[in-house]
Amino acid sequence: MTRMERHTVKKPLFWKVYLVYLLVIALAFVGIFIYVRGIMTQYENNSPENYVVWLAKDASENSELGKYLEEHNFSDKRFGNAETRKADFYDTIKNAELKSIAAKGSYDSISPVYDVTADGKPFMTIGISEQGNTTKLGIMTLSDWKIDYCILRNGYFEDSIKLGEDGKLDYTIKLPENYTLMIDNEEANIESSGLAELAEFEYIYPFAKAPQAKVYELNDVEYEPYVTASRGGEDVLGFEKQTDGSYSVLPEFSPSIEAKELCDSVCNPLEIGKTWSKFMTDDVEGPSHGLNTVIAQCRILKGTNLYDMANKWAHNVDITFVSGHTITSWTNESVTNHIKYNDNLFSCDVSFDKNMNLARGAGKRTDEFRNRMFFGNVNGAWYLLDMMTLE
Secondary structure, eight states: OOHHHHHHHHHHHHHHHHHHHHHHHHHHHHHHHHHHHHHHHHHHHHSHHHHHHHHHHTOOTTSHHHHHHHHHTTTOOSSSOHHHHHHHHHHHHHSOOEEEEEOTTOOOSSSOEEEEEETTEEEEEEEEEEEEEEEETTTEEEEEEEEEEEEEOOTTOTTSOOSSTTSOOOEEEEEETTOEEEETTEEOOOOOOEEEEOGGGTTTTTTSOOOEEEEEEEOSOOBOOOEEEEETTEEEOOEEEOTTSOEEEOOOOOOOHHHHHHHHHHOOHHHHHHHHHHHHTTOOOSHHHHHHHHHHHTTBOTTSHHHHHHHHHHTSGGGGGOOOEEEEEEEEEEEEEEEEEETTEEEEEEEEEEEEEEGGGOOEEEEEEEEEEEEEEETTEEEEEEEEEOO
């Protein structure tokens, strides 16, 4: 074999080795790229706002979020239908655009709270906390997040009370006695924990039996039920959050002929209203600006808030500064909306205008009277127990 022949034999082997070397380098670069890209993706998804969205997107019965919901939310069969709630959750996340936003008042970077929306509607509030962390590539810190709590939201029911929007899981609901509590469109299978007074009858309770509210306690709730009320089979909305944190529905009572007949048999609300109106402008004769006359003619019971109001007005210096005038006429008189609450309590709405000519040619003035009068039977006698100004 010549020197030339030996040279031509080695040349293909060099290029093979060289190509293998280049291939190994390329594969190494691809591996490093895939690894770094994976770390970058992990780092991006590891931010709390993205992590909670990933939890929702990845939700299944065997996922971290799915297991939590099975244990806490879907297992709660006290209110509504748990299986329907579960199906609705997975239907919501199936094809929706999911986004997250820091919950109102959440500023803790170690234990943040986020609201997750599906197509713009809130459907989940989730609190997570950092249990530890690991460093990748020497500069990227990845947190080990744990689910602290998750409240399923009912963003599609804007007319329901929001049992999760402030992070609380214990709620008190107050309904008038003639209302039925409904949860997730079904009659709530929970007992009332007691009765509470209604603000409308605050000054009546010490003297006569009056309607009250049934109190319901919803404790340890981790989902937001659709809560409504029903009266006579008709849905009633309009829950209002009270200063004590409870939710209540303003009572509605229906007028009746029976209530009007009762009213007509025991008093004349229009004349009572006129006497009170004259008292307010110092037009009742007698000692103390006619106080005793007003108490007698208006059937005011001693000890009531109305009695205290009349007594204070009669002895207040302001009554002596009422402008001189002459009552010329009473117009727009009406007595309507007679409501019977029980055999010993009813109300009616009294309206009229008191027209006056002011002294020394100062012109004319009209005082409007728009009040709801509450009459109660106390020890066999009927009294005006309270008056409430109508808007």
